[in-house]
Amino acid sequence: MTDITSPSTRSLGFVRAELVKPLPPPANLVGPVAWIRKRLFSTLPDTILTLVGISIAVFLIWGVVSFAIVHATWTGEDGDACRKNLDGACWPFIGTYWKTFVYGRYPIAERWRVNCVAAAFVLLLVPLAMPSVKGKLVNALLFIFVLPIFAYVMLGGGIFGMPPVETAYWGGLTVTLVIAVTGIVASLPLGILLALGRRSKLPIIKLFSVIYIEFWRGVPLITVLFMASNLLPLFLPDGMTVDKLVRALIGVTLFTAAYMAETIRGGLQAIPKGQYEGAMALGIGYWRMMALVVMPQALKLVIPGIVNSCISLFKDTSLVQIVGILDLLSTVQSSATDARWASPTTVNTGYLVAALTYFVFCFSMSRYSQFVERRLNTGHKR
Amino acid sequence: MTITTEVSPQSSDSQGDKIFWWNDPRIRGFILQGAMLLAVVLVFSTAIYTANSNLDNHHNARGFGFLDNRAGFDLAQALVDYPKDATYGRALLVGFLNTALVAVFGILFATILGFIAGIARLSKNAVISTIAMVYVETVRNVPLLLQMLFWYVGVLQVLPAPRNSFQPITGSVFLNNRGLFIPQVSFTGMTGWGILFGLVLGIVAAVIMSKWATARQLRTGAQFPAFWVGLALILALPIIGFVITGANYTTNFPIKSTFNLSGGMRVIPEFMALVLALTLYTGVFIAEIVRSGILSVSYGQSEACHALGLTNGQTLRLVVIPQAMRVIIPPLTNQYLNVTKNSSLAVAIGYPDLVYVGGTVLNQSGQAIEVIALWMLVYLGTSVTTATLMNWYNQRNAIVER
Incomplete structure (x- = not known):
């Protein structure tokens, strides 16, 4: 026993005293190259699928980008510019009409009332949605009972000197x-x-x-x-x-x-x-x-x-x-039929904006629901 | 001892502890239900009474007699004969059949797309799963009506006029702003019946053959290519029927004239927009159902199959999918009902479905109650029938627990 541990024996060096550090895995099993090989080109059918998928994606993305950005009409006083350019979106239409999309035909002088209701809505909704904020019951009662009355009074008017x-x-x-x-x-x-x-x-x-x-x-x-x-x-x-x-x-x-x-x-x-x-x-x-x-x-x-x-x-x-x-979608539609702006691309630009608006609202709601789900950890239930 | 003496004076104190009749839950229940019943009856009778007097005041007709009146409006698509002097009843029947047609096509295509997208989202291939994810997240967050209007107004109506039609197959398939024109093949004489008979016979033979193949495999272990033989039977027997009945058929190709196309079969753009939007929208929800169904089968099942030496395909076909189906089918039928209900959005683009035709009839005849009752009858009938079938299926396929 003493022989093995003695310095002279160890110098002969047939037995390692400590473990060798493991070698790094082969370069083609880790890193981006391996990821690409495994997730994109692992077999021949996989490669074909990847190439087909990429071409579909490029086609669709290019379609949207070229319509919305590359070939879009950015300036113009009325639909004439858009009628000349049938490949791209008609953004001046949105620039002219976006307030109509938000407020509809609500009188321009009274639109501050809509803004007030929107502000009250956000001020009550945000603390209601944040789990860490206390006083949920009061908040919910305000949201369910007070906010609708407030909104009705503000939007409908007729009292406090607000024209109906x-x-x-x-x-x-x-x-x-x-x-x-x-x-x-x-x-x-x-x-x-x-x-x-x-x-x-x-x-x-x-x-x-x-x-x-x-x-x-x-x-x-x-x-x-x-x-x-x-x-x-x-x-x-x-x-x-x-x-x-x-x-x-x-x-x-x-x-x-x-x-x-x-x-x-x-x-x-x-x-x-x-x-x-x-x-x-x-x-x-x-x-x-x-x-x-x-x-x-x-x-x-x-x-x-x-x-x-x-x-x-x-x-x-x-x-x-x-x-x-006249909700958001029908306002967009009826605005697009305005004779000054009507062109084949106007209506599609309107649909794009409406779709984006709906998407922003719905997507954020679905993200919020996933957040709550994770937080409540009800994932094991089906 | 002290305890018993304290608890015992029930008899002496019973006057004070008496349960009053209004605190008896049974009597309370009776009163509550009686009040509910009374309230419902009151609301309904008042509503019916008011409606009656309102109808009398406005001299409106009542009852379903108006169904025999002449409709006098045109419908863009009719699966049954719809002459100029057809009645309201006939028009509503056309609308109902159009709803059924859209629902069938929507369900068929949405199922195919949904299964592909659901499986694609679970794919190891990063590009495929990303595309499926983007599709699901985009399409499900945009209203169906907007998508439908986009396809109809934004895509199909800006197609070229008939004289500049797109021709995916030159000379036989035309696509323009009046719709899709495809050749029509019609069988004359006995040939149509021969094909139908061959098809039925082929399906019956395929079912019997597959039962026999399963029984033989259970008995001897020998496998039989049941799928391919079944496919061959279903394809070959109609062809034989076609040949032996004399192969009488005529083709009707769409022909281009100066301003329009004549002949052939026309698929109207409203139908295309509706089916396209319903397919893409419902496909998303079906994809999510399929994905969760496949994920619900524990991975141990696949590992066990691999340990037994089954191939990937066999694992999927024989073990994973049968178990996933138990999770998939109930919400899937819900989606099928949704397709049927959502097809009523057709009214926004003018496809003559039940709601569109009913709305026109309602405006012309003014008999709102009867028309809306017919709508409810059709949609509720579909829902209740499907729900009943579903319950029966669920009971039959429930996991047998020990």
């Missing part, structure tokens, strides 16, 4: 947001009640809830809007009229409530039975059990689902143009 603005003059992105936000805010309480009704042990309540939910989920939104605009006046006493926008809002709310109810029911089903039993053992009644024990947990679980409902409602607001309400 009829809903026929509301338009553009403003109306899209009004419909989407009202739809969500009003359908949430209705959806909660329906979800509770569907899980109720009382047969008649359950039956009505099921019929309501399945009815609205089974019909397309367009027929609902037709119903709201054609049938609702018929069911009201003669001489009583309801505003066109309000009719659409009622239709959208009743429709969304059914989807909301199904989302919330999913959350209710995920709450373990022990929670209900614990609350009952404490002697709490049904409504307080729901309000204080079950709903806070269930609603938290279904935030991603509620946000998804918001996304589809936001997209579905574009259908109100069919009953003659």
Whole structure:
């Protein structure tokens, strides 16, 4: 033993005293080259797929870039410049009309009122969406009860010296947001009640809830809007009229409530039975059990689902143009038919801008829902 | 002992602890439900009463008698005979068939696109998975109506006039702002029946053959190329039927004249825009369903297959996909219903579907209640039928647990 460890023996050097550092992996197994070989050109079919894919991508990207940037018309007083250039977007049209896209036909002198409502909306929504901010209950109550009244007073006017603005003059992105936000805010309480009704042990309540939910989920939104605009006046006493926008809002709310109810029911089903039993053992009644024990947990679980409902409602607001309400999409369309600007590329430029607007809203909502999902760590549930 | 004496005075104290009848949950339930029932009945009867008096005041007709009145409007596409003096009922039937046609094509193409995109998003190939991801994220965040209008107004309406048509296949396929014109082949005499008979026979033979092949494989282990033989049967028998019935057919090619095209089969641009938009939009949701379905099959299943010596294809076909289907099918049927419901957006571009025709009938006859009731009947009927079939399927294919 002493021989091996003695300096003279070690110098003979047939046995290593310490481990050799591992060699780096071969250059073609790591780094960008290996990534390219593995993820792009691993086999012959893979290579063909990659090349086909790249050519499709280049074709599409070039199509968009050349339309929107390279061949676009950037300056011009009216549609003449755009009518000469049929390869590219007509940006001066957007420059002239973007305020119409946002405010519709809302009187120019009164547009500050829309801005005020938008500011209040953002100021209430941002803290509501940030999990770290305290006082969620007050915030939510303000958002659900105070904001709609504030928005109605500000946009409608007629008091505090603000001239009244009829809903026929509301338009553009403003109306899209009004419909989407009202739809969500009003359908949430209705959806909660329906979800509770569907899980109720009382047969008649359950039956009505099921019929309501399945009815609205089974019909397309367009027929609902037709119903709201054609049938609702018929069911009201003669001489009583309801505003066109309000009719659409009622239709959208009743429709969304059914989807909301199904989302919330999913959350209710995920709450373990022990929670209900614990609350009952404490002697709490049904409504307080729901309000204080079950709903806070269930609603938290279904935030991603509620946000998804918001996304589809936001997209579905574009259908109100069919009953003659000028939302973002129909404002863009009717602006593009303006004789001064009409050209084959004007309407496509308008669609591009509208699509980008919808995309920004919906994409940020879906990112937010993924963020909440990760944060609540409900990923293991399906 | 002290405890029992404290708890025992039930009899003496029972006056104070008496449960009042309004605190009895059963009675409360009855009252609540009674109130609900009363409220619903009240709301409905008031609505019906008001509607009745409103209709009387405006001297509007009632009932479905208007379906026999003459429609007097033209429809761009009719699958059944739609003469000039057709009735409203006939027009609504045409609309219903057009809805069904769009739904069938939309479902078919969206399923194909969705499965391709869903599998592509899971691909190891970075380019393919990125393209699939960009497609999904872009298309699902833009309203379907906008996409439909883009295809219709922005793409199909700015195609050249008929005289400058694109001709993907020179002389037989024309694409212009009036639609897509393709040659029409029609079979005369017994030939059509011969082909149909051959097709049915081929499908039946293929099913029987595949059952036999499975049974034989279970018994002896010997494999049989069931897929290729089945395909051959389904293709060959109609051809045989075609030949032995005399091969009578006529072709009708679209012919270009100065201003228009005549002959052939015309696919109207509204239909193309609708199917294109529905396919691309629904394909996204189907892709996500397929992706989550495949991801839901645990990787251990694939590893076990590889350990047993199955090839990649066999693993996918025999083990992964059958299990993924159990997760995929229920939301997939939901998407199929969505296609059917979303086809009602046709009204925005003027494709004569049920809602478009119904809207015209509603405006002309003023009978809103009846028209909307018909819409609801059709859409709810479709939904309820599908839901019932789905429940039956789910019960049949549920995982059998110990």
